[in-house]
Amino acid sequence: MRLDAVDHRLLAALAEDARIPNNALASRAGVAPSTCLARVRRLKEEGVIRGFHADVDPARAGRPLQAMIAVQMRGAARTRLSAYLQRLADLPGVLHVFLLGGAHDFLVHVAAPDSDALNEFVIEHLSTDPDVALTETNLIFQHARAGWY
Structure with a gap:
C-alpha cells in the first residue's frame, strides 16, 4: 500500500x-x-493502523520498576522463536517483546512493582525455562516515548 x-x-x-x-x-x-x-x-x-491504545504510565499503575531483559535461546529452541515471542508477550508485566538478529534472540520490556517481583519474573518465566540459555537484565532509569510520526 x-x-x-x-x-x-x-x-x-x-x-x-x-x-x-x-x-x-x-x-x-x-x-x-x-x-x-x-x-x-x-x-x-490494510494493517497500517494496527489498533488504538492507551499510553499507560507503568509507575502510576503500580509497576514503577522497568527493565529490558535480553534473552538468548538454546540452539534447538530456535525453530520455535515465533511461538516463544507470543508466549513472552502473554506474561504478566510484559510491555513489549522484540525478536532480534544478533547475539540475543529477544529483548523483553517489563514493568514490575519492585526488584523482588522483577527477580521472580526472571527466575520463574525465563531462567528455569529449558529453552533459555542466557538472560541479561538491564534496569531502565528513564525513557521517553518517541514521536515517530
Whole structure:
C-alpha cells in the first residue's frame, strides 16, 4: 500500500492523539470528514493502523520498576522463536517483546512493582525455562516515548 501526504498527516495526528474527533482529524489532514473516515478505515483494513491504545504510565499503575531483559535461546529452541515471542508477550508485566538478529534472540520490556517481583519474573518465566540459555537484565532509569510520526 502506498501512503500519500494525507495518509502521513492522518497517521501523525492519530499517533499524537488517537482519540481526536474525526472532524478535527480531517481539518488537520486538510480533507473532508467523509474522506478522513474512509482513509482511516482503509489504513486500518490494510494493517497500517494496527489498533488504538492507551499510553499507560507503568509507575502510576503500580509497576514503577522497568527493565529490558535480553534473552538468548538454546540452539534447538530456535525453530520455535515465533511461538516463544507470543508466549513472552502473554506474561504478566510484559510491555513489549522484540525478536532480534544478533547475539540475543529477544529483548523483553517489563514493568514490575519492585526488584523482588522483577527477580521472580526472571527466575520463574525465563531462567528455569529449558529453552533459555542466557538472560541479561538491564534496569531502565528513564525513557521517553518517541514521536515517530
